[in-house]
Amino acid sequence: MDQYITDQTFKEVDFSEIDLAQKEFEHCEFHNCLFTKAELKASSFTECEFHHCDWSMAAIPMTAFRKVKFIGCKLLGLHFEDCDPFLFAVQFEDCSLAYATFTKVVMPKTVFKSCVLEEVGFMETNLKEAVFDNCQLNRAIFENANLEGADFRTANDFKFDLDKNKVKGARFSLHSMPQLLGKYGIEID
DSSP states (O other): OOSEEEEEESSBBBBGGOOOOEEEEEEEESSBBBTTTTTTTOOOSSSSSEEEOOTOOOOTEEEEESSSEEOBBTTTTGGGGGOOOOOOOOOEEEETTTTOOOOTOBBBTEESSSSSSTEEEETOBBBBTTTTOOBOOTEEEEEOOTTTBBBBBBSSSOOOOOGSSBOOOOOOOOHHHHHHHHGTTOOOO
């Protein structure tokens, strides 16, 4: 495979057996591809889209994701904090991100739409003005995260300590108040 690939569409390719280290993809689309346990050290994806791809347990150290969209993908156990932080920009729609971590990742205005984020770690993550639209956040961990202006109005199953995160201007719905204020012993009817 060439080092630099642009304007290509890949369908049903098993990349888990292909050496993708230090490969550059630009303006590419991936449909129903497997990246399961793939080694993508120092790879680069710029303005690419992944549709219904499986990224479970892929190794992504110093991998660049720049303006990348994941749609209907399975991204289990990924460590996004290992990625190249330069111009890091991602969007997720209808994805499963269980057990993924975003520790100290700077990702303001990131959109998570109709995603399952079970036990996802957002420790010291900059999620300023991020949107969690119709997302399930069961046991997601938000600790020392910047959630200023973030939108949780249609998110479900989340619980985090308001005192341990920056939440100025964050938006919540009334149904989430018991989860957020429970530690204070406040009852909301």
